[in-house]
Amino acid sequence: MQDFIKDLESSLQRGFIDQTHPNKGDHQPQLLLNSKQAKQEVLSSLTEELDHCYSFLFSVAFITEQGLATLKSHLLDLKLKGISGRLLTSTFLTFNQPAVFRELLKMTNLDVRVTDVQGFHAKGYIFEQPTHYTLIVGSSNLTASALQVNHEWNVKLTSHENGEIIHHFYNQFEEMWQTATSVTESWIEEYAKVYEQAKSLPEQVAELPTSYETNPWQQAVTIEPNTMQQNAMQQLETVRAEGNDKALIISATGTGKTYLAAFDVRRYTPKRMLFIAHREQILKKAKADFQRVLGGPDYDYGLLSGSHRDLEAKYVFATIQTLSREEQLQNFSREDFDYILIDEVHKAGALSYQRVMDYFTPDFFMGMTATPERTDDVNIYELFDYTIAYEIRLQEALEEDMLCSFQYFGVTEFEQNGRLIDDTTTLTDLVTEERVGHLIDKIHYYGWSGDYVRGLIFCSQKEEAHHLSAAMNKQGYRTVALTGDDSQEERLRRIDELENGDLEYILTVDIFNEGVDIPSINQVVMLRQTESSIIFIQQLGRGLRKHDSKDFLTVIDFIGNYKKNYLIPIALSGDKSQNKDNIRRRMKDTSYIHGVSSIHFEEVAKKKIFESINSENLMQMSILKDAYQELKNRLGRIPYLTDFQNHHSIDPEVLVGKAHNYHSFLLKMKEDIQLYTKHEDQVLTMFSQDILPGKRKHEVILLDMLLRDGVVTQSAFIDDLMKVGCRTDEATLTSVERIFNLEFFTVQDQKKYGEQPIVVKENGTYRWTTEVKRQLEQNENFRAFVQDIVTVGSQKMQHYSCVEPFQLHEKYSRKDTMKLLNWENDEKATVFGYKVKYNTCPIFITYKKESDVENSVNYRDEFINKNMFSWYSKSRRTLNSKDVQQILNADRNQISLYIFIKKDDGEGNHFYYLGQASPDKFSAEETEMVDEDKKLPVVRMDLHLERSVDKKLYRYLID
Incomplete structure (x- = not known):
């Protein structure tokens, strides 16, 4: 608690007294905005606090169905944890529709009351966290527009439980709560009568801001080109x-x-x-x-x-x-x-x-x-x-407001005997009474927009569709199963019944993926595993047409223990890179969906998708071949890596990771593009593996200059580096030279890269070696491949810093780290948890260890908060060990500590960079870890991060 108070005091100092205060706290006051450019939404801050609170209070005047939908999966996860909250609202200006109150009743861990205070217009959200309270107060009501799109001002404040401001809010809330009316079915029926009267008198609602949501009785407009x-x-x-x-x-x-x-x-x-x-x-x-x-x-x-x-x-x-x-x-x-x-x-x-x-x-x-x-x-x-x-495509169409907005919910599939439904589940288990009950519970909870449901349920097989339809009908639903066995006339008749309200659901297997226009569809249920991102988008698209009867589409995707769950974020984001880290980012950050559409995953469903990303081989040659052929078809020629980059297809790093270099990949695609020598292939491999990713701009810039001019003076190279703000110190320039003459690399890599220099420096001038120069002059294909790598590298390097060695929250391998810290050699084989060298110390942390990891390396590293990390040294260390002393006295020894972390070994050999850190000497202590009944000494200390960890990344790492 003392650490929290110190952190809070530092945060308040910076927030309210001195903005230049060197704050390392995570609780400074924040202005919350909706900003497309900055990829910020009030909603993300709201859900972050909600997901990890012990209790919560909402006080909001206006609520819409879509605004409420953005919180449904989060509230359900809290319910499973036994966490509840209270919501106070009103009937001010009869803005809130009766349907909103009916939706609120579905959330059984939410106690809802309505105040009759005249002019009630409060907007405040209070969250009880483990060490503090968070308050969000300002202009945002509980509507999708206010939380995601509108120009809103909200202040986020943090308070100790004894803080006066939080008590003022609590007292105000409690005072109004005690006199407020509980929302019940009978209360809603009475309110509905009042609401209908107000609806018939539109002048009474003329003061409402039109941007909150579409008015449900708005008249259609004359069609014009969009x-x-x-x-x-x-x-x-x-x-x-x-x-x-x-x-x-x-x-x-x-x-x-x-x-x-x-x-x-x-x-x-x-x-x-x-x-x-x-x-x-x-x-x-x-x-x-x-x-x-x-x-x-x-x-x-x-x-x-x-x-x-x-x-x-x-x-x-x-x-x-x-x-x-x-x-x-x-x-x-x-x-x-x-x-x-x-x-x-x-x-x-x-x-x-x-x-x-x-x-x-x-x-x-x-x-x-x-x-x-x-x-x-x-x-x-x-x-x-x-x-x-x-x-x-979908994302652009949503941004241009051409489509109906949607609320996507990735929900957890039915669990039977402790096992989620998976790829091998039999038909018998798919149509059990328990699974039908699970299905009905979810579609009822997540609901739909409009007076009644018009839904499509996509099943995995014909028999499943027929059995589930029959089972739902027994429960009082009006459904029908349609498959490829049904005639066109039968399909049209059933569609008419769905649109007219005679049917509530059509259960089908693929036949409605395309070519069917039912604009009134307000709920799409995906009750089958995702096997294709194209089919996923086709099925999602069945409900994306705008229609006067709905404000948004509800999409309910049942996520079991399926191998291809990784396709879900690919389909939603349109990211075809096959880069696992990109896909993980799409799960953490869904800002690629524009407007008031949003994406939500129940906690278990989210974990299943991350497991799929980690375990599945996204570099299967069949996948890469399909992507290659699709791009070749589009272009009408053999594509270059630059084409993949420009057309947002497979990440070039994935392609060269699969086949060492792109020439080798083309040979696997049966393309007849020959190189003259083995050495040309080796040079391409070196450029592809170590320069194409663009993590240090220096090599890309020098290669570009050499391709253009043949020879480059060091002074000209330095001038070009300075133009883009890159470091030009001697250590960095020497490091660049050791990359091109291969001295930096291990013996194994040197053999792979040709064992001889590619670029040499003589008399202050960089030039190609004689052999490489001849190869570039005599082989147009080789030169084209090199130019292609430089072009891709020039694009990729824009994501990285040229002043600091690393870009915050980007990913690096141990080899990358050695290079960017200007170490003389690649020492990845001898750097496990950390190593002190050249006044630098990179620290590599695997946050969640495998269950079978050896006890001697099973360190209990963990975040204390977004700014502080509890870290353990290597085993067999004491406070007097040389490396421990070097780290504890890093400031005095002018040693820079760099923190790298990955969630688990499923992320491969790349780590997120969290920034530099400084040790808290007073926290350092000797402790022990047990390995095969032996007690091994180890040192634990707190590391203070210079920058707070990005909140989405932080939650991903610790959850």
Whole structure:
């Protein structure tokens, strides 16, 4: 407690008295904002405090269903820990909908009361933490907009339990709480009557800020081209002006591809147009949308499908099944249509599409799809001459407010006999009464937006869908199972019943992944393991179309003990890098989702995903090959590493990690790009492994200069380093030279890299060695590979500091650390926990040890808080040991301590950099650890970090 008080005093000194105070505390006052640029949300601070509190109090005037949804999984996790809280709200201006109060009743660890104090407009959140209280007070109500988007000011304060300010808030809360009314079902029924009366008198709510949430009775507006459509039409004009007669539009589901096509046709004014799709349902909807945009008499619009044969219409809407028949094609001349559109064009690899595309010769061919990626060796890009007019994916579409916002909940699958459902679970166990109860509990708790549920449940197999539907119907639900065995007519009938409210759920297996337009869907349930990020997005997209009946979509994803759980953050973020650390970051930080959409995982589900990331091999050659082929298809040529980087595909580091260098990878892809000598391959390996990651800019900059000029004076090199603010001290320059002449590396690495210098320094000038110079001059492929590495390295190095050796919270291997600290040699083989050398001491910590780790190295290292770490020396050390004394007297000895940490061995050999630290001499103590009945001396001490650990990283490491 004394440490906390000292920390709090230091924090308050900096926060309220002197901003230059050298605060090392973690409790200074903060202004909480919603800032897209800074990737900040009030919500993240709120949930961080909520997740680790002992109790909490909320006092908020306005609450919306979506705002409440952002806390549901967090409140459920607290319930499982036996933690509860209280919420005080009001009916001020009848803003709060009755549905909100019904949702609040689902949270049984939340006691809710309503005050009748006139003008109640308080917004405050109080959390009881193990050592203190946290107070967040300001302008944010419990609405998604206020917590994530609006310009809000909130102050976060920390108080000791005896602090006066916290008692003032508590007393105010208790005073109002005692006179407030408990929320019950009967109270909600009475309030609903009052609310309906207010709803019929819109003038009474005119004072409400419109940005809190969409008004549920807002009138629809006249359709106009959205941002995507306007930009895409301009790009299509440019494409045609450049002489192209084919183009692809890649656009996320729900962003208005059909209307875009109609707008473009209106601008193009063709004599005749042909619209092709694979289902009659799509055609009928498209025909209605086109007529709404283009106008004109009904006879201008015709169908070619089933029994419809409207061959003379100006605008023909045809199914591919009917149109591709030889007898139907002969009804048209090749030049009949000057504008042809193919919807869901990722299917165009089929022979039926090929027959149609080969037959017609329009002035312009446009293909539209949300998912151009194929796994059947068909190159959709090639069909459209590699011309992509416009592309917008899920994250961009959300940012542009084209889609309905969503609340994603990764929930824990059913556990039977202590075992979560996994890849091997049999059908019998999937349809037990207990699992059905678990399913119903979750979909009820997480709910939906709107008057009643219109849900899709995606199952893993047909029998499961039928059994679960029957079981849910016995529980009073109105559901039906639809599979590929059901006719198109049956599917359409059931969709109508869902939209009309006669059905609540359709349970299906994949048939609704695409080509189905049900905008009113307000709940998507994924009751199957994720096997493909593409299918995941397709199923998510079923509910992302905007509709007047909903404010947001609820997505409930049941996460069991599945091997491919790692695909979930990949699908949600669109990160295709296959870089495990990137994927972990997507789990810790979901700021890539824009607007009022948010992503939440129950605690157990989150752990299962991290386990999957750690255990799964994301560098499988099959995965890399698919990504390679997809990018090659898109470009129409062999891609370089730079292409992977620019197209946000596989991380180049992953590719060269799999095959030493990219040339070796291309050979595995059966590409015929030869190098002349083994040494060329070895040089590429060295550049790929040690320079491409860009963790020190110096090597990248020097390579770039050498490629451009052939020889580089040291003074010119120093000038270029100084332009970008890099260190130019002698030790760093010498370290760079030892990298290029290979002296830094171990004997094993030197053999791998060719055993001879690559760049040498003579008379103050850097130059290629004779052999490398000749190779660059005589082999264009070799030079292109080197240039490619430099280009990627130049992009990657922007993430790293050029002044300090390390970038806070980035990851480094032991080898990286030795290099960046300017050690003469790579000594990773002799550096285990730490090593003092050259006035530096890197300390490497594995936070969670494996259960079978030897006791002699099973140190009990742990965070005390975000600024302080309880750390143990190597075993067989006392306070008088040389290395212990060097560390304890680091300041006096001018030794810099650098702290590196990883959560567990599943993260490989790279560690997060937490910054420099200083030891607390007074905390140092001799203690013991037991190994095979032997007591080994060890020293424990507290290390003070110069910078607080990022809160998301901190929670990831300790949870």
